[in-house]
Each structure stands twice: as structure tokens, then as C-alpha cells.
Amino acid sequence: MLLLGFGGIWKLQHRIDGQRAALYQEKNDLVLRSGPMLKLMSLEYAPLVADLYWTRAVQYYGDKHRRGDADIQLLWPLLDIATTLDPKLIVAYRFGSTFLSESPPRGAGRADLAVELINRGIHANPEYWRFYEDLGFLYYFHFKDFAKASAAFLEGSNRPGAYIWMKVLAARVLEGGETRETSAFLWNEVYNSATNPDIKQNALTHLQLLRADSDCEQLTAIAAEYEKRAGKRAGSVRDLVNAGVLKSAPLDPVGFVYVFDGEGKAQLNPASPLSQQKPRYLKPL
Amino acid sequence: MSRVGVVAWNTFREAVRDRVLYNLVFFALLMMAAAILVGQISIGIEQIVIVTLGLSAISVIGSLIAVFIGVGLVSKEMDKRTLYALLAKPVRRWEFLLGKFGGLLLTLAVNTAAMAAGLFAALAYVKHPLVRSDAVVLVAVYFVLLKLALVVALALLFSCYTTPLLAILFTAGLYVSGMFVTEMRGFHSEAMSPALQTFLRWLSYLLPNFENFDVMGRAAHGEAIPGSLVLANTAYAAVYCVILLTAAAAIFSKRNLK
Numbered sequence: 001m002l003l004l005g006f007g008g009i010w011k012l013q014h015r016i017d018g019q020r021a022a023l024y025q026e027k028n029d030l031v032l033r034s035g036p037m038l039k040l041m042s043l044e045y046a047p048l049v050a051d052l053y054w055t056r057a058v059q060y061y062g063d064k065h066r067r068g069d070a071d072i073q074l075l076w077p078l079l080d081i082a083t084t085l086d087p088k089l090i091v092a093y094r095f096g097s098t099f100l101s102e103s104p105p106r107g108a109g110r111a112d113l114a115v116e117l118i119n120r121g122i123h124a125n126p127e128y129w130r131f132y133e134d135l136g137f138l139y140y141f142h143f144k145d146f147a148k149a150s151a152a153f154l155e156g157s158n159r160p161g162a163y164i165w166m167k168v169l170a171a172r173v174l175e176g177g178e179t180r181e182t183s184a185f186l187w188n189e190v191y192n193s194a195t196n197p198d199i200k201q202n203a204l205t206h207l208q209l210l211r212a213d214s215d216c217e218q219l220t221a222i223a224a225e226y227e228k229r230a231g232k233r234a235g236s237v238r239d240l241v242n243a244g245v246l247k248s249a250p251l252d253p254v255g256f257v258y259v260f261d262g263e264g265k266a267q268l269n270p271a272s273p274l275s276q277q278k279p280r281y282l283k284p285l
Numbered sequence: 286m287s288r289v290g291v292v293a294w295n296t297f298r299e300a301v302r303d304r305v306l307y308n309l310v311f312f313a314l315l316m317m318a319a320a321i322l323v324g325q326i327s328i329g330i331e332q333i334v335i336v337t338l339g340l341s342a343i344s345v346i347g348s349l350i351a352v353f354i355g356v357g358l359v360s361k362e363m364d365k366r367t368l369y370a371l372l373a374k375p376v377r378r379w380e381f382l383l384g385k386f387g388g389l390l391l392t393l394a395v396n397t398a399a400m401a402a403g404l405f406a407a408l409a410y411v412k413h414p415l416v417r418s419d420a421v422v423l424v425a426v427y428f429v430l431l432k433l434a435l436v437v438a439l440a441l442l443f444s445c446y447t448t449p450l451l452a453i454l455f456t457a458g459l460y461v462s463g464m465f466v467t468e469m470r471g472f473h474s475e476a477m478s479p480a481l482q483t484f485l486r487w488l489s490y491l492l493p494n495f496e497n498f499d500v501m502g503r504a505a506h507g508e509a510i511p512g513s514l515v516l517a518n519t520a521y522a523a524v525y526c527v528i529l530l531t532a533a534a535a536i537f538s539k540r541n542l543k
Contacts, residue, residue: 043464045341089333
């Protein structure tokens, strides 16, 4: 009887779930948006509540990211509350700034808020040098403000435990502005330090696009040289291989052969997954 | 064994026999297990969640035991009429109260130690090996115990002259008030008279300051707690408990038990 009863409950619940899914409307809202008020109400449990808000921010972002929904308006209030409740919650500042700064649909496209969040992190944890790295990163990639980026790297390099390359980076950014090498160095640093798979994958895609960009530049130059000598334009990479200019057809980082456009410029193969990713990412140099 | 010790030991044994205690310990261990799961659905806070959830569980469960059993320490003995048999023996009323306080404190210490062991087991599970800085969690657990001692003393004081329900309300009220002492001290408003501001300032020093024992954030981030603070908090809790227990003994001594 019991088994039969629970079997019936199981079937009924499935039916109810189906009906509820059809009626489902997203109800994402925050009843309380004031971090200081929540801190008072949390009594001594503010650090635990901060963890819950951070987890909610991660789930909220992950859910939106999975569904390709670019409307991430609640992300900032969630991060604001989490970091107000626990100003030492380093992870919320660092990952939060990534979620905020990346362009939609991978993030909120609010690099200004990301800078604000990192500055708050610096205010609460002035000795943590990685925040300066993140700040420099934001100024470098999102605002192209190389003076501020360089200043952030330099400021961070004076903090305890900072890596020596922060000083080098400060000088390089100030002198050369945005270069492929500097961008690759920064993304490589993100890739190596990230523990979250999504952020690691994001950095890897950026690195792959930078490498593809470099390959295309070289291929275009080789094709131009070939056109000058042979008197005809290479229609494909295979033409360059057949002519003995290249030993083999170079592949992009995910294994697809590059192609040439009508003007003889090398570009990613439209069949390559990187080609679809490119417009959604920051435009590499 | 002294008379206070005998009362304390029997209070402890009675509490251990009480199944509610076992359920609460089991609940605390369940919370530790939940902490591990919560860590899986978030990013980069696995260890922090273990510490904050573990310390919160220890604090909440300990407070519930301290308040609900604390207010029943005297009234239960009176309801069961065992108090009269006990006081007919050469046991002074203040000795009885002190014994009850010590017994419940011992129960809480054992309970807290068991929960702390669970917390460290969970911490070792997600972060191996444990490092020296993790010892700060032990300090936080000790501070929770100091806080619980104050709560028991408050509950005992109120249970000496009022009903258990009112004693619970008064204890809980003072506990919550004691979490806002800093706000009370720093609260300034133009509409408020200087006399009221002075009164609030004095009141903030009279109320038990439970904020003193709040080091959960530091413990979660592995930040050291100075030894001087440990000593000062220990002294604060001890002095405040002495005041409360003296007041409780004075009230209980004059109470007509007929």
C-alpha cells in the first residue's frame, strides 16, 4: 500500500511539475537591498549571510549565463550586499568584477561597476595586491585607459607578496599601450590563477583568439608576399602549401584551417567554433 | 566533592539524559555536512562556509540550549518539588544556583566541544591539511562559549523571579539588545535630548555587550585574534557572570518558596 501510495505521489508530482513549468514566471527580486540594514538584522551571523548572498549571486549569474539571458540587473545589488556583509570576502570582489565587466551575454557589461567593486575591495583590504591587478586589467581592457592601468599595476607592485612582473607590466602598459603580448600576458595570468571553470574557459578563449589573430596577421603578410611574386592572389591556404610557401596548412587553436577573404586577408574558418565566439568577445588586436 | 560541585554534576547528568541535547548535537553535525554541500554550489568559499556555518550552528544551538534549559533550571526543580528536598539538606541557596549554572555550563562546554570537533572534521575534509592559522576557529568557538555563559547567567537571573516564558523573552531581548551596543553608543540625533543621549550611552555600558564575542568574520578569513582580546573577553564574561549570579542569588535567597 505504501509503495503504491508513493508511486502515485511520484506520478502526481511529475504532472504538477509539468503544469507549474508552463505557468513559470521568473521571480527574481531582492526584498531587502540595503546592505547596512541587512548587516544589522543579521546580528553576529553577517558573514554567513554574506556567503548565502554570494552563493545566490553565483547561482543567479550561472542561471542567466546558461540561458543566454543578458539581463543581469540583480547582480550588482547581490554583490553589493555580499561585500557589505563581509568586506573581507575577496572572492566576491574578484569574481564579481569579472561577472560585471564582461560584455553581454557573458556578463553585465558594466565595467564601471566592476571598478567600483574592486575599489571597495581595495578600501576594505588595502594590502591585497591582486585587487590592483584586477583594477589594472579593467582599465586596460575595458576602458583602454593605459595610464590608470599602469598606475594600478604599479600601486599593486608595492603591496606585500606582489609578483615582480607587476612592475614590468606597469612600465610596459604605460609605454606601449595595448599590445597583443601584453593582452596575452594578462589573459594568461587570469587563466593560471582562476579556479572556476567558466572563468578559466573565458580566459582560454581570449588567449586562443589572440593567437588566431596573430596567425591571421602573419598569414596575410605571407599571402601578400606570394601575390607580389606569383602575380596572383592565393584563394586558400592550400594554394600557399602547393606553391611551397608553407610546409603545411596552419590550423587555428581548435584545429580548423584558416581561410582568406576576397581581399586576401586571412581569417578564421567560419566552421571553427572560435569564429562564432569572436564577435561575442572583446575584439583582439 | 563540594556541594556546588555535586549540584553541578547532577545538573550535567540530567541534561545529558535529556534527549533534546542529543538531537541538537546531531543537528549540528548535520549542519556541518550541509556546509560541505553548500561549498559545492558556490565559488571559492568552501572553507569560509564551513567556518561561518559551523560557528553559526554552534552559536544558535548553544543559545537555544542556554535559554530554554537555563530558564528551567530553577522552575523545573520547583515544579517537581525536588527543590524543597534539596534545600532541606545543608545546601545554601546560592550554592544551589551556582551549581546549576556550573552544570549547564559544563553541558554547554561538552556540547560545544563536540560540535567544534565536527566543524574541524568538516574543515579537514575540504582543506587538507589544516594549517596553524585554523586555530583561530578554536578561539572563535571559545568566544561562543563565553557568550553562552553570559546567556545562562541571564536566563538564571530572570528565572529566579519570573515565569519561564517571561524569562525567555527577557533573556532573548537582552541578547538582541546586546548585539546593538555599538549602534546605541554611537547613535546621535538632533531630535534627541542630551539627557537621553547620556542615558543611552550609560545603558550601552550596562547591557551585556555580546558584540565583544563576535569574531566569526575574522575566523572565517583566518585572521589572527590578539591574545589580549582573549584575556579581556574572558575577564569581561567572568565579571559579568559574577554580577548576574550575585544578583540572582540575592533574589533567590529572599524568595518565598512556600
